[in-house]
Amino acid sequence: MSDEQEADVNEEEETQTEEGLQEGNFISLDYTARTAEDEDLVDTTSEEVAEEEGIEAEDREFGPRTIVLGAGHIFEDVEEDIYGKEAGDEGTVSVEQAFGEYDNEQVRTISADKIGEDDRYPGARVNVDGQQGYVETIIGGRARVDFNHPLAGEDIEYDYEIVEEVEDAEEKAKGLFSMYIDADLDMWIETDEVEEEVEDEDGETETETVEKETLYIEATPQLSMNQQWMFQKQQIAQDVIDRLDLDRVIVQETIDGAGAGMMGMGGMGGMGGADLEEALEDADIDEDELVEELEADDEAEEVEE
Missing domain, CATH: 3.10.50.40 (Chitinase A; domain 3)
Incomplete structure (x- = not known):
């Protein structure tokens, strides 16, 4: 095959590839x-x-x-x-x-005190100093832990x-969120008219009405207590905004009148202790850690481009 023929074949293959996904x-x-x-x-x-x-x-x-x-x-x-x-x-x-490759250096001997008492057995999945691993053996006060990925x-x-x-924008949004959060979320996209203050050419401020493509997400206990959402909501929302060409993401909580007068102990807004405990368990959240994070996190749940 001549160089010219080979070039034609490569160009044809490239054209065919570009026609697909x-x-x-x-x-x-x-x-x-x-x-x-x-x-x-x-x-x-x-x-x-x-x-x-x-x-x-x-x-x-x-x-x-x-x-x-x-x-x-x-x-x-x-x-x-x-x-x-x-x-x-x-x-x-x-x-x-x-x-990844299996790295023998990622199998280390540590003090058993770094592992919770309930996890001191071979095969237990543990978190040691922020690193996930699996217990191989425990002898006396020492534990042998494999920090490689289980499938390394x-x-x-x-x-x-x-x-x-997939062409539907809302289905795209649900797909993106499912990459981060394992929760069934109700979401929809609307075009909102929003009043904004802008500066004109003379530097004077005036108010004008602009349209904003907005993704609305109905908040759930599973979302609010999801650790990845708590720590990375800005990055997750920004990824969705960029990929779907949106202007903003708004997470909203709806409280209807059906639960009026059904306050739980401690004023939990109608969520009884059992419901709260179940929600925390589903989200794999430590209650003390949740309280600390809620006290530290006072940011509004609205992300704009």
């Missing part, structure tokens, strides 16, 4: 990932597959996931395989050492199907 596209994706060596299930969007593996599906919502290509929501090797394809296409990708060094076989390209 590309970076920045939102897609709905079904997938199942297993370890290549033992075929152990790593993750799946299929409830049927989960049940076959004996995984309880009660507390998890199955179904296609909305992701953004190029945003790091899936393995880079899988993204590269999807580029240029269309809805309905399928693929299988082998991702080498998907969760493993190759992953990733089977996927592109269900559809």
Whole structure:
């Protein structure tokens, strides 16, 4: 093949690739990932597959996931395989050492006092000085902890199907939030007219009405008490604003009259102790830590571009 013919072929392949899905596209994706060596299930969007593996599906919502290509929501090797394809296409990708190489230096011996008494047994998942690990052995006052990712060094076989390209803005927003927060959130987009003060060419301030594309999110206890949302709400909201070309995100809480006169102990606004305890447990929040964060965090829950 001559250089000219090879150049034509490369140009044709590039043109074909650009016609399909590309970076920045939102897609709905079904997938199942297993370890290549033992075929152990790593993750799946299929409830049927989960049940076959004996995984309880009660507390998890199955179904296609909305992701953004190029945003790091899936393995880079899988993204590269999807580029240029269309809805309905399928693929299988082998991702080498998907969760990094296994590092023997990440297996360390520490004082058992750094581990809670309830977690002092082999296999326990622990957090030591902000680092996640798994207990290998405990002998006397010493513990051997592996701080590698549980799948470090493993190759992953990733089977996927592109269900559809997502065009609806609200579905895109829900997909983005699901990357950060495991909660069923009610959200919608409206075009608001907002009064703003602006400076004219002479430096004088005047008020004008501007339109703002706004994503509204109905607050829930699970959202309010979610640690990632508490610590990263600005970054999460800004990501949604940038990717969906919005002007702002508003998180709002609605309190209706149905609970009037049903104050719980300590004035919990109708949320009884059992309900609050259940919400805290669902969100995996330490009560004392929550109180400290709420006292320290006095920022308004509105993010604007």
